[in-house]
Amino acid sequence: MDNEKRLTLYPIGGLGEIGMNCLLLETAQSAVLIDCGLMFPDDFHYGVDVVIPRLDFIREKKNILQAVILTHGHEDHIGALPWILPEIDVPVYGSDFTLGLVNNKLKEHSLQDKVTLQPVQPRETVLIGDMSFQFFPVCHSIIQGYALGIDTPVGRMVHSGDFKIDRNPLGGHFTDLEGLAEFARPGVQLMFSDSTNVERDGFALTEKEVKASLQDIFQKAQGRILVTLFSSHVQRIQEIYDLAQQFGRTMAVSGKSLSTNIEIARELGYLSFSDQSYVDPENIGDLPDQEVVLLVTGSQGEPMSAMTRLAEGAHRQLRIHPG
Incomplete structure (x- = not known):
């Protein structure tokens, strides 16, 4: 050559x-x-x-x-x-x-x-x-x-x-x-080419199908809703926020990367909600469980993530319980 x-x-x-x-x-x-x-x-x-x-x-x-x-x-x-x-x-x-x-x-x-x-x-x-x-x-x-x-x-x-x-x-x-x-x-x-999960047959769920499933959960849930996701999944964060508003729930955000990425996305105009639209976990106070949705990091089981600390009872601000 x-x-x-x-x-x-x-x-x-x-x-x-x-x-x-x-x-x-x-x-x-x-x-x-x-x-x-x-x-x-x-x-x-x-x-x-x-x-x-x-x-x-x-x-x-x-x-x-x-x-x-x-x-x-x-x-x-x-x-x-x-x-x-x-x-x-x-x-x-x-x-x-x-x-x-x-x-x-x-x-x-x-x-x-x-x-x-x-x-x-x-x-x-x-x-x-x-x-x-x-x-x-x-x-x-x-x-x-x-x-x-x-x-x-x-x-x-x-x-x-x-x-x-x-x-x-x-x-x-x-x-x-x-x-x-x-x-x-x-x-x-x-x-x-990306080949993650290429060995699996069929097609991945569309984001609209995911949102429909989430809406069904919000409609049926009697207690708190706990959602874990990639901290940079801006579309999914917006979906959860919209559903929280629709069903009268306060959204609490736990995880440094999640909070940081929300602020970056808001500054760039990719998330549409205000400072008053979500709270830190310590501010959910005595809200009834049916009025709360928790958004936390750790969807891949990261050892130090908010979800892992919740599962191990080691989260400083939040506790999970049956029901």
Whole structure:
């Protein structure tokens, strides 16, 4: 192969595992990093807070590295950024909401003034070195995720990011199949695709079906309602809030990441409720159980999450009981 026309892909994390998504693309002229996530420890990682990819390889490429591109804002795609961004002076591209989450993470590490964040819009194309990246919206359990259509010196490739096919999404967050098909029409040489749960037959529930099930629960529940979810699942948070308003319940939010992400989404205009619309757990006071819905983190059984602490009776502000 002509030495000036080559593409090398280095999967640093995220293949055959859930977490640490990180892929480096290198041509003869430049390199681009797609995502840089972390993994949460399992029961065998005693004393470990988070697991991050091996970043020494990225450091070795920093002289030709020109950008970081983010597909979406889940921790397994952005969580390791504070460990590598101080060492690489490159812009970070992503959607408004993704970069809002990244900016908050940078503030926690006093890095917010040291990194250039570049928001990109749906179907926008960005030229980086001798590659170009087009951003296609995808439906996922977080808003403003992107698949990538990538033009390289050796042909076109597609990086799907994390996605689902939802024909009835709430809020109009469709997967842009039409745009992807148009990009692929001249031919695609390589595709990197999300394959989580691909071995299961059938189709995932649509968000409208999920909301209908939640509405049925709200109608029938006699006591408190406890909901656990991804802290960045903005659509689901809005659904729970709307149902709480409809059925006369006060929504209490427990979990630092959940509270933080709600504030980020509200500031960017992706959640429509006011400060008075939800409360901290300690403020539910003597409200009857039938007037309360608890929104907590821990849907994946994270050891230190609000849901786990509730299940173990270790939550400082809340208790669960039968009925």
